[in-house]
Amino acid sequence: MTDTLFTKIINRELPADIVYEDDEALVFRDINPQAPVHLLVIPKKVIPKLSDSTAEDQQLLGHLLLVANKVAEQEGLENFRLNINNGADAGQTVFHLHIHVLGGRSFSWPPG
Numbered sequence: 001m002t003d004t005l006f007t008k009i010i011n012r013e014l015p016a017d018i019v020y021e022d023d024e025a026l027v028f029r030d031i032n033p034q035a036p037v038h039l040l041v042i043p044k045k046v047i048p049k050l051s052d053s054t055a056e057d058q059q060l061l062g063h064l065l066l067v068a069n070k071v072a073e074q075e076g077l078e079n080f081r082l083n084i085n086n087g088a089d090a091g092q093t094v095f096h097l098h099i100h101v102l103g104g105r106s107f108s109w110p111p112g
């Protein structure tokens with residue numbers, strides 16, 4: 001699978017403001033924040049997009065959600081939004097699965 005910018009962040013070849021790390025996941029601040037808190041939760045395993053995941057990834061995907069919750073709590077967020085863009089037409093620009101954790105402001109619904 002093709003490496004992306006996020007592999008370089010995992011390997012510390014590109015700097016990032018990392019707020020959490022464990023054996024399976026890494027969390028860092030988005031370079032172009034859309035809210036006062038904007039984090040990206042990524043698996044260390046390269047999965048280009050959610051629709052490329054399989055039943056084999058069940059534990060990992062659950063873990064990423066728990067990590068998202070943990071870092072939201074760490075940032076003091078009671079209300080927050082999680083977002084996964086799957087594919088270019090859905091707004092995905094980096095093809096390494098990531099969960100956006102957004103908080104610190106109100107959000108409207110439906111999203112644009």
Ligand code: DGP
Pocket residue numbers: 005014016017028029030031032040084085091092093094095
């Ligand atoms: P998406 O559009 O869902 O693929 O989101 C990709 C996000 O990644 C976007 O909000 C900007 C962020 N991003 C892109 N390049 C970098 C980078 O080099 N460092 C950091 N911290 N974030 C990045």
